[in-house]
Amino acid sequence: MKRFDCMTRLATRLSDELVILSLGASVDEWYNAAPHMREASLFQQQLGCVTPQAFGLAVGLPDRRIISLDTDGGLLFNLGILATLGNEQPKNLFVVVWDNEQYQSIGGPKTHTASGRVDLAGIARASGIDHAYTATTLEEFDAHCAAGLNADVPYVVVAKVSGTVQPEIKRKHSDGREDKYIFVRHVEKTEGITIMGPSEHN
Amino acid sequence: MQQSAVEAVIRGLKRAGVTLVCYLPDSLFKELYPALDADPDIRTIQVTNEGEGAAICGGLFLSGQRAALVMENSGLRASVEPLSRMGLGAGIPVVMLMSYRGDMGENNWWAVPHGITMEPILKALRIPYTVERDEADIEQAIVNAYELAYSSYYHTAVALSGSIVR
Numbered sequence: 001m002k003r004f005d006c007m008t009r010l011a012t013r014l015s016d017e018l019v020i021l022s023l024g025a026s027v028d029e030w031y032n033a034a035p036h037m038r039e040a041s042l043f044q045q046q047l048g049c050v051t052p053q054a055f056g057l058a059v060g061l062p063d064r065r066i067i068s069l070d071t072d073g074g075l076l077f078n079l080g081i082l083a084t085l086g087n088e089q090p091k092n093l094f095v096v097v098w099d100n101e102q103y104q105s106i107g108g109p110k111t112h113t114a115s116g117r118v119d120l121a122g123i124a125r126a127s128g129i130d131h132a133y134t135a136t137t138l139e140e141f142d143a144h145c146a147a148g149l150n151a152d153v154p155y156v157v158v159a160k161v162s163g164t165v166q167p168e169i170k171r172k173h174s175d176g177r178e179d180k181y182i183f184v185r186h187v188e189k190t191e192g193i194t195i196m197g198p199s200e201h202n
Numbered sequence: 203m204q205q206s207a208v209e210a211v212i213r214g215l216k217r218a219g220v221t222l223v224c225y226l227p228d229s230l231f232k233e234l235y236p237a238l239d240a241d242p243d244i245r246t247i248q249v250t251n252e253g254e255g256a257a258i259c260g261g262l263f264l265s266g267q268r269a270a271l272v273m274e275n276s277g278l279r280a281s282v283e284p285l286s287r288m289g290l291g292a293g294i295p296v297v298m299l300m301s302y303r304g305d306m307g308e309n310n311w312w313a314v315p316h317g318i319t320m321e322p323i324l325k326a327l328r329i330p331y332t333v334e335r336d337e338a339d340i341e342q343a344i345v346n347a348y349e350l351a352y353s354s355y356y357h358t359a360v361a362l363s364g365s366i367v368r
Binding site for chain 1: 221222245247248249250251253254255257258259260261262263264265266267269283284287288291292293294353355
């Protein structure tokens, strides 16, 4: 199963959701798989931060569906967030974990899931997230997207994907700071709120 | 902590518009955590480590609400990586309120590293901070930390020490 194909399926289901995603090769893939979600996506957040940031966003915007596009390396960096989600039970958070069993962006050294013994969905379930599943086919992944985007409990799908990167796709040019401004202005516009307002004097 | 100091912290957080506190409990702020849990205007989320708390606070910032990361100063060491990435990489601010373990008067050997490392780490990350030792200064110090964090879109910190936490 290719990550890009999964992203394309997920993207067709999205319109007014907000997405936070990991750094790495999935950045350019998501940029191309979901062009209508570019402003609604906060790209390239660091290992261990993606799902916690998405959870914080979900807490602040309880009426908005928030999606975390995390990775095996990123989730393994901070497994504790699964226990926090298990206790807090956010109603509007859908977590996708792209599990390619490797640190792809630095050339592909294996992560702990490569052994076949470490089961991230199992860890999530044992942490109190009842709806945590592993998807190995596109059809399974798509069905979990349908369920996860409509769940009123935290929902985790670990997508077992190959280590390939979609070839010949457009590169995203902005850095983390520009990404933040684009994302914040989108949230401001769609929520009708001010997040980064004017100073006292200009 | 005296009840009056607990109340000063909560007054400061409310004046600053804080709606969420992420915390990992510690001993010096022992009385603060249940008071925050009981406050109807502030949601509390207990986290598994302070770096996770920093990231949740950063996510809440993106929603337009205001968060605080409350912890012992040892939690600063656990938070350095997410703070560096969010603050220096993206300009996502986190405001921290920490107990100053290892300050003058410390009587636990294990807390000595916390005192030695806290201020150098804050300086290495270029995080503006104040150390408060007088209860009368707590409320305004917290308000000021938010003013600067929301002007700079960078982290700020307030450390409470001395008779406030002893």
